[in-house]
Amino acid sequence: MAGDIGCVVLAAGSSERLGQPKALIGVGEGNLIGWLVSRLRAKGLKPLVVTNGDIIEEVTDSVDCRVIANPEPGAGRTGTLQVGISHLESDIRQRILVVPVDRPGFSDSTLEALISSAATSCPTKGGKGGHPILLSAEDVARVIQSPPSTPLRDLINPDRIEVADPHLHLNVDRQEDLDWLADAFSGL
Numbered sequence: 225m226a227g228d229i230g231c232v233v234l235a236a237g238s239s240e241r242l243g244q245p246k247a248l249i250g251v252g253e254g255n256l257i258g259w260l261v262s263r264l265r266a267k268g269l270k271p272l273v274v275t276n277g278d279i280i281e282e283v284t285d286s287v288d289c290r291v292i293a294n295p296e297p298g299a300g301r302t303g304t305l306q307v308g309i310s311h312l313e314s315d316i317r318q319r320i321l322v323v324p325v326d327r328p329g330f331s332d333s334t335l336e337a338l339i340s341s342a343a344t345s346c347p348t349k350g351g352k353g354g355h356p357i358l359l360s361a362e363d364v365a366r367v368i369q370s371p372p373s374t375p376l377r378d379l380i381n382p383d384r385i386e387v388a389d390p391h392l393h394l395n396v397d398r399q400e401d402l403d404w405l406a407d408a409f410s411g412l
Contacts, residue, residue, distance in 0.1 A: 233260060233308075247273075248282055260325060274308040280293045302379070303373065
């Protein structure tokens with residue numbers, strides 16, 4: 225059940241290679257962060273967005289959920305996740321869905337499979353893992369206790385759920401990825 229899962233959307237990266245904030249990239253009639261949060265809310269999740277101070281106003285205006293700023297976004301994604309976990313309104317011993325804003329190519333069926341998992345899990349296609357990632361309560365505790373610069377992949381060993389999502393490995397990182405994002409948006 226989605227109601228007992230915390231949800232942290234990571235949107236605090238600097239977007240240096242893309243040259244513009246990933247969260248604010250236009251999709252449909254809005255932007256990436258607004259579209260992603262709407263998808264998560266439609267599945268019964270209550271996302272918390274962690275972003276950087278430079279774009280917090282624009283992100284807040286784009287979503288209907290709580291938004292906080294990571295005071296040290298340069299510490300890495302695990303540090304951003306730790307900030308999000310510390311601001312969740314519910315019990316941190318619960319499972320948490322981690323959703324990077326720049327990895328939006330998962331389908332609703334993949335999201336449902338993750339939500340129903342009790343163990344730390346990630347979607348996989350063609351032998352390569354993807355996002356979002358569901359963290360078990362035990363792995364949430366491990367993340368909280370780790371240095372913020374530790375890559376998440378060094379802290380967890382997720383069960384892999386094989387999916388058929390054609391855009392699972394979409395990573396909005398460079399200008400050329402924006403065409404793939406447009407294609408994925410029309411198919412999700």
